[in-house]
Amino acid sequence: MILHHWDADGICSAALLMRVHGEQEHMTPTIGNYFLCEEDLNALRGHDEVIIADMNLPDAHRVCEFARLRIYDHHLTRERVSCALEHINPALEGHLYPSATTVIMKRHSLPFDHLVALGIVGDKGKGALETEFSGEIQKYLEKSGRAFEDLLTAVNLLDSSYKVDRRDEVVENVHLVAEGLDAVLGCERLRRNVEEVEREIERCLAVEPEAVDGILLLRMRTRYHIISTVTRRLAWGRRATAIVINERGDRDEMYVRSVDRDISHLIDIAKSRGYFAGGKREVMGAILPPGEAQKFVAVVLEALR
Numbered sequence: 001m002i003l004h005h006w007d008a009d010g011i012c013s014a015a016l017l018m019r020v021h022g023e024q025e026h027m028t029p030t031i032g033n034y035f036l037c038e039e040d041l042n043a044l045r046g047h048d049e050v051i052i053a054d055m056n057l058p059d060a061h062r063v064c065e066f067a068r069l070r071i072y073d074h075h076l077t078r079e080r081v082s083c084a085l086e087h088i089n090p091a092l093e094g095h096l097y098p099s100a101t102t103v104i105m106k107r108h109s110l111p112f113d114h115l116v117a118l119g120i121v122g123d124k125g126k127g128a129l130e131t132e133f134s135g136e137i138q139k140y141l142e143k144s145g146r147a148f149e150d151l152l153t154a155v156n157l158l159d160s161s162y163k164v165d166r167r168d169e170v171v172e173n174v175h176l177v178a179e180g181l182d183a184v185l186g187c188e189r190l191r192r193n194v195e196e197v198e199r200e201i202e203r204c205l206a207v208e209p210e211a212v213d214g215i216l217l218l219r220m221r222t223r224y225h226i227i228s229t230v231t232r233r234l235a236w237g238r239r240a241t242a243i244v245i246n247e248r249g250d251r252d253e254m255y256v257r258s259v260d261r262d263i264s265h266l267i268d269i270a271k272s273r274g275y276f277a278g279g280k281r282e283v284m285g286a287i288l289p290p291g292e293a294q295k296f297v298a299v300v301l302e303a304l305r
């Protein structure tokens with residue numbers, strides 16, 4: 001059983017692993033959960049081998065209670081999952097790879113193909129051309145007669161399934177991308193998703209954000225997984241730090257993005273309050289219990305003062 005991230009890199013990682021191991025059952029966790037809920041754990045039980053691809057799950061070790069575990073990942077982590085048969089993440093040795101597909105390619109000595117390229121472009125966007133694999137991407141593009149834009153379009157199509165919150169589609173996309181780039185680019189279902197996502201992003205951005213000490217605050221209510229896109233457009237569009245809250249009903253989500261300043265201390269503040277949080281230098285994303293985001297906004301505003 002392969003458990004993979006719901007984004008383009010995770011989808012391509014699962015497709016690569018099937019090249020190695022043949023057709024496998026595979027699933028993605030409940031979209032938005034960066035941990036294993038009871039329901040997902042139950043779906044994994046009954047399998048004696050589980051491969052986790054492109055996810056750094058804090059409770060991955062629970063899989064060892066019932067299955068042999070292998071992990072192929074590239075997210076920043078210092079903790080080796082000691083019960084795993086194999087935990088391959090170059091970040092454990094201080095080397096950050098741009099995608100899980102590159103980790104799997106190296107581990108299994110696979111050729112650099114569209115799956116590896118799409119994984120990198122999925123996680124890095126245009127920045128893919130500034131990674132150590134830039135030369136191999138260029139070579140792939142020349143050989144296949146493709147443009148870099150095709151890779152960006154395919155990634156946007158693959159990512160649309162999780163954005164519209166369709167978990168079964170994420171799983172279907174593994175087979176689609178294994179067929180080739182054309183299969184993805186020509187997929188009507190995914191094209192309709194992209195339009196649907198765009199309409200919802202525009203609906204959310206049509207509300208005028210509040211401005212508090214020069215920081216933008218936007219509240220929205222959507223079941224789509226678009227908070228990172230909405231926040232990025234707001235922050236970059238208005239050249240200001242933006243906080244976006246999504247009250248989903250089952251959970252609150254918060255996303256903060258600065259244009260340039262280091263806001264990574266917000267991640268520790270969120271974690272110290274018991275929220276699930278992650279991010280980078282300019283980004284913080286957090287998942288909170290329903291109704292909690294409103295309280296946390298005051299804390300974040302104070303910390304950004």
Ligand SMILES: [Mn+2]
Binds near residue numbers: 009074098123
């Ligand atoms: Mn990834």
